[in-house]
Amino acid sequence: MQRVCFQLQVKPERLAEYRERHAAVWPDMLRALKDTGWNNYSLFVRDDGLLIGYFETPSLEAAQAGMAATEVNARWQAEMGDFFEDLDVAPDEGFLRLTEIFNLDTQLSAASDADSSLERNHS
Template sequence: MSSSDTQHRVCFQLQVKPELIPEYRRRHAAVWPDMLLALKSTGWNNYSIFLRDDGLLIGYFETASLAAAQAGMAATEVNARWQAEMGDFFVALDGAPDTGFLQLTEIFNLEDQLDSLAAAAAAPTERSTS
């Protein structure tokens, strides 16, 4: 994979209004096919949403560029319809759900650390001259 193909991991948090959790789950059990295709074509890869019983939502996806993925979706008609329908589901949302989320900072990734460990083990060691 070249550096231009690097996928960045994006994790975000939102809060679903408790009284709307059942409807939110129902809507995500069968997302519109044109929305699914738009997400994939604009770079939202390996996208998952996790929802706690109290409405805490954690989303995760991988993309070459968060800004490009968001801009790509903003340019689609289906996203405008989806965001308009989803906006009322969230507590204290500043903007549309796909741009107003709180992005979380990744502090650990197993594969990254294993790759670093393997690279360090494969690097030639310098021998001291005494």
């Protein structure tokens, strides 16, 4: 499962409306996201409009392609595009993907595997 984190910049003067729109996302948009592999999807925003998104998916490319094939996504992206600064493509195509540098579960698993290997070697 890929963990995807991304950044966008909401125009500060549009932030209140952006928050309102996301308080009640269209039900068909919610279903489309889930059906196309956008799992555990969250958005976080600072008061200056810095937006951080996170989701988990088997394939980012498949998740984006799946949404691109839906009519509801075309409508949603058309409505959301004007909320963002410095964006000349749809928001779901123009986000800046952040590089994961730490994951607790991954490191705990690796440490556990290393401990198990040491125990086997000393037995």
